[in-house]
Structure formats: C-alpha cells, structure tokens
Amino acid sequence: MQMRAPKGVMVLGQTDGEDPRENIIICRCNEVTQKDVEDLIDRGITDIEEIKRLLRIGMGPCQGRTCIPLVMGIIARKTGRRMEDIKVPATRVPIRPVPAGVLVGELDEE
Amino acid sequence: MRSRADVVVIGGGIVGLSTAYHLAKLGADVVVLEKGYVGSGSTFRCASGIRAQFTDEANVKLMKYSVKRWKELSDELGYDVGFVQTGYLFLATTEDEADVFRRTVKLHRRLGLGTRIIDMDEAREIVPILNTEPFILGQWNPEDGKASPFKSTFAFLMRAREMGVEVHEYTPVTAILVENGEVMGVKAGDRTIKADAVLNATNAWAPLVNEMAGLDRELIPIKPFKHQLVKTEPIKPGLVNPLVSPPSWNDSYIIQDAEDGGVIGGAGVEHGPTYDVTPTYDFLREVVRWMTRIAPPLKYVHIIRQWAGFYAKTPDSNPVMGEIKYVNGLYIAAGFSGHGFMMAPGVSEAMADLIMKGRTKVPLDWEWYDPHRFERGELRTSAFQIG
Ligand SMILES: Cc1cc2nc3c(=O)[nH]c(=O)nc-3n(C[C@H](O)[C@H](O)[C@H](O)COP(=O)(O)OP(=O)(O)OC[C@H]3O[C@@H](n4cnc5c(N)ncnc54)[C@H](O)[C@@H]3O)c2cc1C
C-alpha cells in the first residue's frame, strides 16, 4: 500500500512516466526499478545504506541476495567508485525467514 | 566545508535534521555534522509510531502539537513524510488497568485529545486479526499514527539542503571549542568550524559529546539501552493499521508498516547500558510469543528481519531540552527514551526558536524537560515507554 502524497509533493523513490529503465526490475521483492535507483543517485543520494532504506531494497523476504549486488553495480557505474569501496550492508538475522509459530513451538518447520 | 556558521548541529538523526530545517527557516547559517550516514543512529531503527497518548500534561501538549505538525509537513517540505493517522490502541488485561485507562482518557479529554474507551467488538473492527478474548477494553485515539522514518528524515534533509544548510555525513565531531564559558565552535578531525551556538542532537551519544565541552558525563545522565524489533513478511494491508499494545504484556506491541505491509513487533526486553546493536535470541522468543497472542494469525507469517537500536534513557524517561547553563551557546535536545521520532517536529521548532529568539510559541514546558533537573534530584513522572 503506497501512501498517496498531496499534490505537488515529491515522493522520493517513486517515479512515473515513460522510461525504458522502468522495465528493468532491480529488486523483485519490493518492485524497484533501475530508474528508481538512478533517480536517487542523480539527486545526490549515493550511499547504499540510504538508497536501501528509501527504496526498501534488500529488505524483502530474500534479504537482498540478488538486488544488493545490482545496486552496488549501479552506484559504482554512476559515481565512478570501485565495487570494492562500497560497503556491503549488514545482513539482518534471521538469515532465513522462519514462521513466527515455529519460534514459539506451536508450529513445525515446513 | 564552511569554516563559520551561526549554528552547528551535531547529529544527523530526525531531531538534528528537523532542527536544522527550522533554523534555516529563521534565516540561520547552519552546518550539520553526522558521524555515520543520516538516520544511522536510532532514527532508522525505530518503530515509526506517533502518539499524543501520554500520561502527563507536558508530553500530551507537546505531542498534540507535534501531531498537528506531522499533518502539515509533507506540504510544507515539498517531500512526502509518509504520515498517516491510523491510531494507537492500548489494551487492558485487568480491571485495575481498565481503571487507569479510564482516568487517562479523562486527562486526554481535558487536554483536547479525542481518546476514548472502546469495547472489544469495536477493537476487532479496527484490527481484524485481534485476539479479543484476553482483553477487557481498549484505550483508543484515532488521531495518533505513524510516519516513514526514512522518508521523513530525507524530507528534512533535502529541504534543509535546498535552503542552504550544509550536511556532512561520515564526519564525527571530535571536540567542542569553549573559551571563558562560551561556545566558540567545533572540531571534526583537523577541520574547525566557528559558531555562535552548538546543538547536541546526538541522543544516545549525548554524554560523550557533552564531555567534549568539558562537562561531566554524568551531569546529564543519558544511558544507551539496546531495544529491538522484528518484522514479518508483508501481509494484507489494513490488518494491523494502528499500533496495538497491551502494556501489561511486557510493553509488547505490533504495528503494520504502511508502505510494505510487514508487521513490526516490539517488546520491553532491554539490554545495557551498551553501544552494542547485535540482535539477541531472548528478544526474538519473547516478542514473537506476545505478537502471536495479540494476533494469532501471525503464527503463520514469516519473521524476515530483526534489528536493534537505542533507547537513550534518562532517569525519568523524559528527554532533556534547553541550553546547558555551564556553557553559553551550548544546547541539547536528547535522551528521548524511546519516543524521539514522534516528538521531532515540535521539539525541533521549539529548539530553533530558543536558539535564535530565546522564546517559542510551541507548547513545550521547558521546566519539565530542564537538562539540569537531575542535579537538583528532581524526577518527572515516567511516561509510558512504548514506541
Ligand atoms: C527499537 C526502537 C523502537 C523505537 N520506536 C519508536 C517509535 O515508535 N516512536 C518514536 O517516536 N520513537 C521510537 N524510538 C526512538 C527513536 O528512534 C529515537 O528517539 C529518535 O530516533 C531519536 O532521534 P535523534 O535524532 O535524537 O537521534 P539519532 O537518530 O540517534 O541521531 C543522533 C545522531 O548523532 C550521531 N552522532 C553521535 N555522535 C556524534 C559525533 N560525535 N559527531 C557527529 N555525529 C554524532 C549519530 O551517528 C546519530 O546519527 C524507537 C527506538 C528504538 C531503538
């Protein structure tokens, strides 16, 4: 559920209009496109920790295994930094998602 | 980097950035220095809850004003802050607690809040997956809500920058320059910025920054305690719109992220004082136990993230705001004890007014939040700690 912003109010990380980069999905869990990422970088937000939170990349059920490296690649390309110099965000526990019921002993692991 | 500013703000969390914005609005030249990235302290780790439902007059008045400001901010800043009024629902498990709720509602009514007592049928309508059986009644204020910590932090950052504020990330302040009891500026490594006023907006780190101005760490005794949250995979929007909390169940609560639909869960498991943010298993077990009792269908939902941040606690769990009387021009707004995100709009406007004009129209009771009250052995009655 995306919140609707008042008219004329900029929603950071949300784009509309026609652009081929909108068809390139970077983060499947949260439907983030290449254009979303590049727009933020163009606005001067180039820190992976900040991009991650504004676009909610790497916060989906897959924990960012596929999308984080892609975002790092885009940052490296657009800012001229080397991949090695971009710090990989810390992975959050639990490493693998668990049903809440399993943790309280009321459900078996599927 | 500028070598002179009217005001240097130390700390780029929601409080530092929103104060920088309000200072710029009053025409000040402002530099913000942040040791990590913006929001990296506690702001990006919070549960996003915003409520006027406190149990004392000072906090209710300040939060009533802050809620009004939250409503205006997206338009005013030109960037969406993601504020929605989805309410806070407290649940009573005993008759004694129900009485406390009834008295609290009276206080809220007198102060102009729309809080009311509701029965479990109504509670079930508001939260469709609520387990109504353990609870007697609810204390409900539909005007409370939540905002995006990420969007609101960046909204203040972007607008402040457009207004000429310099914000430097990865720039820890290492010294505060004081001469004859007057603040002269700060040092960040080998760089010096001269300033007429300096604001300590470092919350959990505030005592370490006070020490840089030659003050004892214990003068304003703020201590960092590790508090944690979990988040589930997205579920259907609207199933847990408000923040729902039975305080007697170890201050546990659940609240659905308005943007991605995941349910955030918290509980009163506390570690510290510590600057460690490693998530712990005891919290995970505890919080999931309460979450699945508040809303049993959550049993079938996956927990996908767990993280920790700090409650910067004072001895009475109320923040400190004002000028530090031993150093002219040194101000502090810190020690938010788990509710600094919601207060930031009111606090920052009042702090900017205080620094630039020496007075404010914001209904902030300076006496209540006096940074020096602990030296006099005074404690305010504790507000609830629930986010
Ligand atoms: C689990 C959890 C749940 C919470 N839930 C809620 C909630 O629902 N609602 C609510 O209102 N609040 C909640 N809070 C509290 C809220 O997160 C904080 O009160 C709020 O973020 C404080 O904002 P701040 O700007 O004062 O501090 P911070 O965001 O911590 O900012 C202070 C900044 O100062 C920086 N800093 C420190 N030392 C230096 C230095 N020497 N030089 C430069 N920079 C420095 C830090 O890096 C940090 O970024 C919660 C907190 C936690 C941990």
Ligand code: FES
């Ligand atoms: S693809 Fe980005 S979090 Fe899963």
